[in-house]
Amino acid sequence: MTQATDHSAPSGQVIDMTKRLPPESLANLKKAARAEALSSSAGVADARTGTVRLSAEVDGQDVVIEQLDDERRRGLRALVPASLTNPDVWAHRGEVLAHAAGFHVAHSPVYVWRIVKLSSIGVWAELGAAWGYLLATEYGADIDEAKREAKKKKGFADNSDVAQLRGERRQVARARRRENLTVLSATGFTSYIAAVVGIAEVWGVAMAFPALIPVIGVMYACGARELRRRGNDFVVFEPAALEEDAPLTDAQINQALRIAVPSFKEDDEIQLVGLIQRADINASQCVFKLPAHVTVSKLIEQREGIAGALQVDENWLDIQQDGHPTRCSFWIATSDPFETVRRSPLLGQSTPLDLWNDGAPIAYNKRGETRRLTIRDIMLLIGGATRTGKGMALRNLICALALDPRINVRIVDGKPTGEHLVYAPIAATMFGRDRNRLDFLLDAYEAEIERREDLLASLGESKMTAKLLKKLSIEILIIDELATYTRKSVPGAAARLSRLEFLSSVGAGLGVLLVVATQHPEVEVIPAGLRGNMTGRWAQRTADADGTNAILGKGATGRGMRAHDIPRDKRGLGWLDMDGIAEELARSFLIDEEDAGEASEIIAVGWELRRAAGRLPGQWDDPIEAYLVQMTGLSSAAGGPGGRGKPGRPGQAAADATVLDVLLGAFEEGADRVPLADVRAAFAAWSADQWAQKDDEDDATYEGRFGKDLGARLDEQLDGTGVELEPKRWRVGEGQVRVRGYLLKHVEAAHEAARKIHK
Incomplete structure (x- = not known):
């Protein structure tokens, strides 16, 4: 066994680091520790225990690797089977014994009645046998036969044979009653009864009962023998193990x-x-x-x-x-293994992950084993009805990706919820519900695939390998709510699906991976060509069997993978098919962002790891984002200015986004106007200290102050452009209520004018 301990822990505490390692890393550690410790002069070997210790300093901390050689065990312990020293085995045996004891105690009244009944049968059978033996009752049948024969022959009863048989019977019976065994048995029985009566008289009936146990046992055995002789079945003790x-x-x-x-x-x-x-x-x-x-x-x-x-x-x-x-x-x-949600192993992680070799821990199966998505050549499809846990599945994946700086994460959100904004700080690209920008992004990915093919060819490699990770980062494109971009009613859906299918078919060997999620598992959203390339599939609860088969493939329900039967209260539970190798139920780990901010904590750790490695958005030359900026003039690195998933002017950080950037980001997807109420909400989310309503402000005062400050900032930013931007009015609803706000075409024109004059 290999054990890595951290002796720099507080108060000299020794921490078993192997418990924090995934199985693959632990196996590598065992192999490396054995080889290094046995060959290094720094290793200290103990011949008596077979322990080899190697001390080293890693990142300023004193780490000791111990190789405990199980093959050198000596003494009796080496002869004992490992199963007998396994605490889990003994725990189970204890449960079996405890259950058996409780079961038999609960059934003891039934057992007592059965024992009394069987003992009574034994007493009656033995008394009958003793009576017949002492009185020679076997002669009774012969005497009756003699009487009938005599009556048949002479027509009257001749008592000579009968008298002879009766005399013989008396002689045999008298002899039997005088036998030593008979006398001793009678003496012993009467002495036993006298002793029992004496005990009862002196110490009470309760003390006399144990003295009756031997005779009860004998009579029980006699009763069991009698029932077997009769051919009757009997059961006294129920098998507790079959309950x-x-x-x-x-x-x-x-x-x-x-x-x-x-x-x-x-x-x-x-x-x-x-x-x-x-x-x-x-x-x-x-x-x-x-x-x-x-x-x-x-x-x-x-x-x-x-x-x-x-x-x-x-x-x-x-x-x-x-x-x-x-x-x-x-x-x-013995109870639902998915009843209790397990916490993510990523919580508390402070060092980089190696997702290429170890995989991303995204879920656990019914046995409690961690299911890992190996970031090599897997394409993942997540599908299910709304509010079934797809967001938590993506949260586990993206948080794991954040902790490996060698992976470029690009997120395209097709929903208006802003659920993924927490990942913006580490996202190389992040934007939402912009179909044209997705098309540009796919253009950039096709160019990236060609670039990687040329690079691999020049290096003499046929596909992405671990040694190339220093030259080529892994690219992962995550599209949440695929239906926003691929339904038939969406312009350009067919061409978009064709390009996604191409990406999923050729990207795996080049380190360009695709993850898609949808709450509309339909054939028109996920056609067979695309689904066939998705080697990993995870079906959360679906509306019907067609939805299950749309995600997992034709015949999935026939193989028992009925995602439509998953209970509504088991969010995050789904059928996971990892390239046909493991088709099993798995549930996402819990990362509580809403109440505990756990995703934010993990992303903060990932941000620090990427900053130290020079892999934060803006720290490295990103040809994909550069292409998006070239085509649109806007950057979506780290979610764009403010990290809100809205593309903005390149080079802006969250702190120095302009009022035009924020105003442009206030428009919903497809909307051509935005009311001032939504504008105020967007600015308050951007900078609450400056733009939010104060505690001592009434609505009218706040709206007046907001309009005045916004107008001044817009005039300042548009100075020299010759463009003015003022709110407009329009009517909405059946009552034709007048609403005041901004029109998209005016804001876009002002934003472009400001961009040109200030670049």
């Missing part, structure tokens, strides 16, 4: 397989590999071997029936092949 709420046992699994799997015959048995162990606070897992004629695939086909036999929800059960086809990894929960 509905019992912890998992091999008996339960065998019974369920016999019920649900036709090929699992009555005399078939599973063979446990190791022992059953507790997997989580509400689950158990084990590995077992099946009979040769039963494969794991047959169990998976009958998963619903097995879940029914085990009396759990189908989604509480997980069956996987573990090695060869008859070796099964079996996991079962």
Whole structure:
């Protein structure tokens, strides 16, 4: 085992750093630590324990890597199977024993009645046997037969044979009663009864009861023998392991397989590999071997029936092949494994991530295992009905991308909610609901693909590799609400879909990746060509089976991936298909931005990491943003001026955006005018200290002050342009209410005039 500890922790605390590493990094650390520690002169080896320690200073901190060589274990511990030292195994066995004890205690009145009944049968049977033996009652049948025979032969009763048999019976009975065994038995029985009566007289009936246990046990055994002789079935103790709420046992699994799997015959048995162990606070897992004629695939086909036999929800059960086809990894929960939302492992992360090798932690499956999206060649499609958790799925992904400075994140938001504005500080490009700008962005991506193809050809490489990350950053384009740009009713949708399909088909090998999300999983929004190139698919709750198949592919519902059956209260839960390798339910980790500002904290860490690496928007030459500026005159780097997702004049920071920038950004997508109420709200969001209403201001005073200040700032910015910008009036609604505000064409003309004179 490899252990990395941080001895610079406060108060000398030793922190096990391996618990914070993803599995892939931990495996690499083990390999590197063993090789380095055994070969380095700085390593200190302990021959007695097999421990090798290597001390080093990393980023000014004292880090110790310990290689604990399990192969050098000595003594009795080396002979004990690992499963017997596993605390999870013992925890599960404790649960089994505790359940059995509670079950049998609860059923003790039933058991007492059954034992008394069986003992009574035994007493009656043994008394009858003793009576017959001591009185030789077996002669009774012979005497009756003799009487009938005599009557048939002579017509009257001849008592000679009868008298002979009766005499013989008396002699045999007398001899039996005088036998030593009979006398000793009678003496012992009367002495036992006298002792019990004496105990009851002296110490009470309660103390006499334990003394009766031996005779009750003997009579119980006699009663059981009598029922077996009669051919009757009897059960005294119920099998606690087969109860509905019992912890998992091999008996339960065998019974369920016999019920649900036709090929699992009555005399078939599973063979446990190791022992059953507790997997989580509400689950158990084990590995077992099946009979040769039963494969794991047959169990998976009958998963619903097995879940029914085990009396759990189908989604509480997980069956996987573990090695060869008859070796099964079996996991079962006793309650909903997705009931409690798990916190994101990104919280508290302060160092860069390596998403190329380790992947982005975006969700967890029913076993509690982290599902990672490897940022190499994956294209991801996220779909589902509104308010089902797509935003949280993107939040997990984008926050992880922020922590790897080698990745350029570009976000195109097709919704008007401003949900993604928190990511603006690290976004190389970010804008919303501008179809023309998306077309320009796709132009830039096509040029970028050609540039990368030429570069790879010059380097003798056929595709993007880890060693090229220093020369080429990974490009990820994220489009939220694809339907805004690709529905048939949208101008240019067909051409746009064709270009997205091209990007998804050729970009993977060049480090140009695509992530799209939509709440309209329809064929016209996600045609087969585009969906076929999306190697990763995540279906949140959908409205119907057609929506599920539109995301996951034809036949998905037939394979059991029924996203339309996901409960409404399980936001973030969906069927995750990672290139056909893992088709399973997975739920997004929780990153609480609304109440705790957790996404902002992660983005702030990512901002610092990118600033230190020189990878913040504006710190490096970005040919894609340069093309957008060339074509539109506006920059959308870091969400544009103010980080509001509205493109603005290049070079502006959030603090020095102009009033014309803010005024232009106040227009909704497709709107040709904006009322002054919306203008005031936009300016208040931009700079509350200057533009928001004061506590001691009434509405009229605030509106007057705002209009005066805005007019002065506009005149100042338009000075020398010959352009004037004044509010206009128009009527709205059935009552033709007069509204005062600005027209888009006037603001755009003023903005362009100011841009030309000030550039």
